[in-house]
Amino acid sequence: MTSTSKDAPQTMATTEPARPHVGRRAVISREDLMAAALQLVGPHRSISTLSLREIARAAGIAPNSFYRHFRDVDELAVTLINQAGEALRQIIGEARTRAVAERSVVQSSIEAFMEQLRADQKYLHLLLREGTVGSDAFKGAVERQLCFFEEELCTDLQRLAVQRDTGIYQPEVVSRAITRLVFAMGAKAMDQPEEAHPDIIEQLVTMVRMIIIGTQTMAAKSARDH
């Protein structure tokens, strides 16, 4: 797994509508390969340890056929990361908008997050644990997705601050802290039995509350000093 794959097609792969072909039809698609790779990763297996042959085997194709779809295992991995990030952001986004009227935004967002963990949507595994190892392209892809999370959370926090008229001190730092904390605790949770999850959720909620109360208090003090 070298660090090539400079220009992976960013098309988000939504089962194209059977374009007219010339030549033999593809018996397998990029998506099939990605699914096969996803199937191999898990709590005890990281994507950066998958070999080309292994993925091809899981997908039921000859090793060389892999090259028809991706240049690299790395390129596949990056595509997978992007897909995972998008999917998760959408889920969290729904949880957030759904929660505005109901319960605490914090609580329900975190619960949605941990629910994804429990559902063994391997997507999350990618974002949680693969960010620190692997090729540069790989790490970069994870980092980019995390930044998207930060940005969305940031605008959301600012919106809420205005709405409820609570101050917010350095919202970018706040959203970054929350994002990193949630992902770090999520990674920890992945290595623990499910019985421990409720406890982790509770801790996580407390942590995020502390940060939010902290930023509000700091904002209040900062306003007082002016």
Add this chain to the structure above:
Amino acid sequence: MTSTSKDAPQTMATTEPARPHVGRRAVISREDLMAAALQLVGPHRSISTLSLREIARAAGIAPNSFYRHFRDVDELAVTLINQAGEALRQIIGEARTRAVAERSVVQSSIEAFMEQLRADQKYLHLLLREGTVGSDAFKGAVERQLCFFEEELCTDLQRLAVQRDTGIYQPEVVSRAITRLVFAMGAKAMDQPEEAHPDIIEQLVTMVRMIIIGTQTMAAKSARDH
């Protein structure tokens, strides 16, 4: 790298004082092997990707000689993790005690931490980025070291809270949040140029301040409600 090594000798390997030998003398020591492995890891190389042969090559011994010192690459890795954790805890501990009179404990602890990053003491790399991948024994070792950090920080926070008569709400959660956040941001910093480090330190200090102010505010409110 399988997940064996159930009972690695926990002796922390402080260059034994030449015990009387019978048989041929060892030309290489556990420490030499660990040093060779450490030399191979770096910002672009994770310990879980090192092969036995590669480490042996770097140490200048035949592949099979490795077995005289460790059962596994995994066992070596775990030993290395423990050593790294101990070393880092000592450094941070010194920074903390040195800082009581001088500047903020938060600021100087974080600076000591990031200084270690910059000094490219590869030790830190191990703790920062290898916690999420690798064998169970491996991940367990990292997790254990992080817990040590949490515990030490926790007692320190409580001591400070008493000393300065500020409340502290759920100190275990606070110390866990701070520890995880520092390590997560440290891992991020490792993949960025050094110019970005001051900025990251500043953000990290703000984050920790928010958490501390948050827990104090929550403690105050909780006391008021009683």
Add this chain to the structure above:
DNA sequence: CTAATATATATACATATGTATAATAATGCC
């Protein structure tokens, strides 16, 4: 049908890995 073309496979090669087995080398004890 035939040619062109896109796709998939078969075979093969150089290389890497973990480790089993046997042989060699150095040390202490008698």
Add this chain to the structure above:
DNA sequence: GGCATTATTATACATATGTATATATATTAG
């Protein structure tokens, strides 16, 4: 000296990997 003991190496083997090359297969255009 010889002998037991330990450390190290040499050789070898089964297996895995990435990928180059050549070939087979299916599909459409003409």
